[in-house]
Amino acid sequence: MSLSRRTILLTGAAVGAAGAVTGLPGAAGATPGGPAPASAAGTRRLAYPFTLGVASGDPDHDGFVLWTRLAPRPLAEDGLGGMPDRVVPVQWELAADERFRHVVRRGVAWARPGSAHSVHVELDGLLPGREYFYRFRADGHLSPVGRTRTAPAPWSLPAALAMGFASCSQYEHGWFTAYRRLAETEPELILHLGDYQYEYAKDTYTVPGGNPRDHEGPETRTLANYRQRHAQYKTDADLQAAHAVAPWVVVFDDHEVENNWADEVPEAPDPGFLDRRAAAFQAYYENMPLRRSSVPRGIDMQLYRRVRWGRLATFHMLDTRQYRDDQACGDGYRSCAAAADPARSITGAEQEAWLLDGFRRSDARWDILGQQVFFAQRDNNSGPLTVTSMDAWDGYVASRDRITRGWLAAGVRNPVVLTGDVHAHWASDLKLDYTDPTSRTVGSELVCSSITSGGDGADSVTGSHPWLAFNPHLRFQNSLRGYVRTTITPAQLTADFDVLPYVSRPGAPAHTRATFVIEDRVPGLHLTADNPLPSTAARSAAVQDEGRRTVETETVRP
Structure with missing residues (x-):
């Protein structure tokens, strides 16, 4: 009987950890590169090395990347995962079925000490729009099974794409259950928009009531530190499940290096910053x-x-860290004239030109910007001053204006911006002139909450956030943790904002808090479902019975 995808998703790590195997079953025929050689004479056999799971990414119509990293002792202080100082052959297999009865490709990669025994297998020549399964073997040990897929043929118009996106997973702040819940929906593609890991030493960045988990090692500054920190995150079974269920497309934000860095400028003066970067x-x-x-x-x-x-x-x-000008007037919320300087850029000139050229050449039904920081204007001041985050596109107003006008000039059919960073769900209409609420809408922005960063968070009545009153283009906010699921079809993009009631302990259920739809050729968001958590609905009814209204506001950590 064939294993179900769900069975592989939920038990793959346990199967891999069961121990050594004597061989890889598969189709008859020669193995390119030959079988992995036995351990050299006099060397000890590896303990189980696939503690960090498997992953795939960057799908094209004829291929993708397969990934793993060998680490029998993933939290080793030297960042090398307990691996010996030698090259290790790693066999890989790609199959059309989850039982590996129909192997379509196999080979050998070499895990080297200089790359922390990581393996990147970059495949091409595969069939478009197909699902595949993959696994690795090293020194007699079998990895968990991963599921991936190629993108459709460039000329095709698929009926639908199930895509989820996430950001901001601070290990100390809670359990990665949201990754598990996203994996259980079996998306075809996952985007990660930054802050995959955090640089802080234990208890430096805390949540009320104390952090449920601890970082290993000091604040990350050296290669060994960053390798150890990535390994600690990758040991999480829920994160491994999300990596194993679909190909990922990733971009970093600030915490993969340090908080609020900008090109070659660190958050605070640091002569060693470039080595750290x-x-x-x-x-x-x-x-x-x-x-x-x-x-x-x-x-x-x-x-x-x-x-x-x-x-x-x-x-x-997009990469909004590596090429940006330093933040104007500091990193926080400011009323800052320099933010509108036309010479300032969050993307750099070369990336901006690349993006505008991509708009002009696009024949896609939906052009989607996967990027890190809030794109729409987000004023936190009800008075006459505009007070916005200098770390977001609000700190680079002319840069945002050039990008927005660029997609209009190119006739982009449906521009949508996807964003992370702010540890809350938001949805907004995009404008050319945010000072005029009646100006036409020219696009949409969907912002995912954090996986854990900020701790449990809180639900609130839709529309109650005070900033929405003086930012009418902002349509939705919720500060529970979660992710966004999208279903993209030629006719519409549907966005489900999924939340978890808590992350301070494992096992939370997922709940679709709100659903928005963007119609083809109709810029802007339409709320089609508003589903408060039961406790929030009850609290709202009680408040109304007493004849008064409460407002719950998020705590923003720019």
């Missing part, structure tokens, strides 16, 4: 399913790129 980039590549084009070169890393899903959607993945 280079170390963070190397560890990020080693631990993510990225293509060879993203291999870091010192302090530089090519991260902005496109992923096409036939003619249905083009994902323009």
Whole structure:
């Protein structure tokens, strides 16, 4: 009897951890590169090395990247996962079925000490729009099974794409149950929009009541530190489940290096910052399913790129950290004239030109920007001054204006911006002139809450957040933890804002808090479902019975 996808998703790590196997079952025929050689004479056999799971990413119509990293002792202080100082052959297999009865490709990769024994297998020549399953073997040990897929053919118009996106997973702040709940929906594609890991030492960044879990090691500054921190996050079974269920497309934000960095400028003066940035980039590549084009070169890393899903959607993945000007007037909320300086950029000139050219060339039904920080104006002051976050696009007003006018000039059919960073769900209409509420809507922004960052959070009555009163283009806010699921079809994009009632302990259920729809060629959001948690609905009714109204506000950590 064939294993179900759900069975593999929920038990794959346990199957992999069961111990050694004597071989990989599969189709008859020669194995490219030959079988993995036995351990060299005099060397000890590895303990189970697949403690960090498996992943795939950056799908194209004929291939993708398969990833794993060998780490028998993942929390080793030297960041090398308890691996010996030698090259280890790693066999990989790709199959059309989850039992590996129909193996379509197999080979050998080499896990090297210089890359923390990470493995990136970049495949091409596969069939478009197909589901595949993959696994690895090293020194007789079998990895969990991962599920992935190729993108549709470039000329095709798929009927639908199930895509989820997430951000901000501070290990100390709670359990990664949201990753598990996202995995259980079996998306075809997952985007991660930054803050995959956090740099802080134990108890430096805390939530009320204390952190449920602790970081290992000091604040991350060295390559060993970043390798150890990535490994600690990857040991989480819920995160492993999300990686194993679908290909990921990832971009970093600030905490993959340090809080609020901007190009070569650290948050606080630090003569060693460029070395720190280079170390963070190397560890990020080693631990993510990225293509060879993203291999870091010192302090530089090519991260902005496109992923096409036939003619249905083009994902323009942006890097708003590596090329930006330093934040104007400091990192926080300010009324700052310098934020409107036309010379300032959050993307840098080269990436901006690349993005505008992509708009002009696009034939996609939906052009989607996967990026890190709040795009729409978000004023937190009810008075005459406009007070906004200098770390978001509000701190780079002219840059935002050029991008927005660029998609209008190119005739982009359906522009949608996806965002992370702010630890709350938001949904907003995008405008050319945010000072005029009657100006036409020119796009939509969907912002996902955090996986854990900020702790449990709180539900609130839709429309009660005070900022919505003086930002009428902002349509929705909720500060529970969660992720966003989208269903993209030629006719519409449906966004389900899923939340968890708590993350301070494991096992929380997921709840679709609100659903918005964007219709083809009709910019702007339409709320189609508003589903408060039962406790919130009851509290709201009690307040109304007493004849008064309460407002719950989020605590924003820019």
